Amino acid sequence: MTSLVLLEFDDSGIKQPSRAAVAAATQLGETHVLVAGVNLGAAAAAAAKLPGVAKVLVAENAALDHVLAEPTAALLVALAPNYSHILAATTAVGKNILPRVAALLDVQPISDIAAVVDADTFVRPIYAGNGMATVKSSDGKKVITVRGASFDPVAAEGGNAATENVTVGDMPGLSKFVSAELSKSERPELTAARVVVSGGRGMQAGENFKLLDPIADKLGAAVGASRAAVDAGFVPNEYQVGQTGKIVAPELYVAVGISGAIQHLAGMKDSKVIVAINKDEEAPIFQVADYGLVADLFNALPELAAELERS
């Protein structure tokens, strides 16, 4: 029984959600990983260092650049006969590609697993995490996305896997990459950050999010937002934490002006320590917060920035 994990990477190495997917795969048995795209030298080297990885498959081909779903799924299907489980992180990339792979293999995918019970059985959240379902697959092969917040990612270094080049056949030419507009930020990625500071509808306007900046800077935090703040147009969607956004589980989550709707809690309630700052003392967020401060955020945030600066 061998698993194959599709990895995501950037200039700084293998992304944390992918390393969490590797952690899930190693619970199942021998683990191989795949890097696909162009100029893969550094990514392949980084992948080979992941602890627990036995082999790195390297698929270098211009058609695989930008991990477009149609060619990347075709590649995974071509590699599938050698594997019992095919995994990726529950990210925009994993969610885009793995269901396509599953359908081509006539398999029902198992999305966003939070635990591995055995080779056929997994735990996954349903209804925004209000239920944890244990599901058993009768498919011969399993196609799985892995919830990053539920598995401790493997370290970035410590392994020494062999690499093997993969010959890429004809790729479907159904799609072309046009452009990407990625936010430039010095801050850590939301799903990898040790601390997350999020703003909600209580922030009242997009420009007020800059009140979070000095606090995030001081704590080395990523900045997130509730769906209400995204809906209101305060910040772009990539900030969204929740059922329909990103799932995070940092050491410290600071919710500012966030009421605590079910759909938001679904994205952050596995955080180790939760702080809520809200002027409404009845806000449901206080039911999950370890530390609650009932205060007007427009007073509390500058004060918090100053206090952190002092200490």
Added chain:
Amino acid sequence: MERRRQPVAGLIVAHNLPVREGISVNSSQEAVRFPMKILVPVKRVVDYNVKVRVKADGSGIETNGVKMSMNPFDEIAVEEAVRLKEKGVATEIIAVSLGVTQCQETIRTALAMGADRGILVETDAELQPLAVAKLLKAIADQEQPKLIILGKQAIDDDMSATGQMLAALLGWSQGTFASKVAVEGERLIVTREVDGGLETVDLALPSIITTDLRLNEPRYASLPNIMKARKKPIDTKKPADLGVDVTPRLQTLKVEEPPKRKAGVKVGSVAELVEKLKNEAKVI
């Protein structure tokens, strides 16, 4: 922090592509040259505002006597299809729902929003995304749409899989998590919500779109349109009519409550908060 663009995006010609004449201004000509039928699958789910409960016997989520509605992302899909028709790009919109008899109500909602006719694939069986994708493929084979718009995820099973699977079975391109859609003749330009921001792809038609939050703001159906929707036709089929085996591949062994967090303490000041985070929780 400025928002990059307006929340309501209908049919917009992607700014970084050459603008072809007659796309947005004179698009009815496009419709004549490229008649576009759109299929919109709509799912009946527990209403967004309901606080769901795990059944005491651990067999699933309590859905008896609970308010049901159209999956919110599917409303965005219907809205996008209706906007494409209003712009003269689409010629006909077919709303499809799969499941129990009451899914007719979900189809009626789509018809009241502006879809032209409905198809109900009626079954009491549990339908998982693979089976749904196979049923939708069979309908697509019959109806020959040029575009299928689906919600990016259903808020009940949270699988986020059906659109991608349907694209695979049809051998079509896919534009998932779309925040902007533009039809350019035989190509589809889709701006997608990805983890670090936005990505724009150029897709061959026919194609699949799955909708993200910011694609549009769905309309409320007006009373006259709700009345009109009652007269629009709904065709009913069975999975067997479509030659699809819908046997679930995943067996749910049990459903449990998630681990509960216990409420913590209220602090009286910012200084006390920082002190506790530092010395008690030791996270800063």
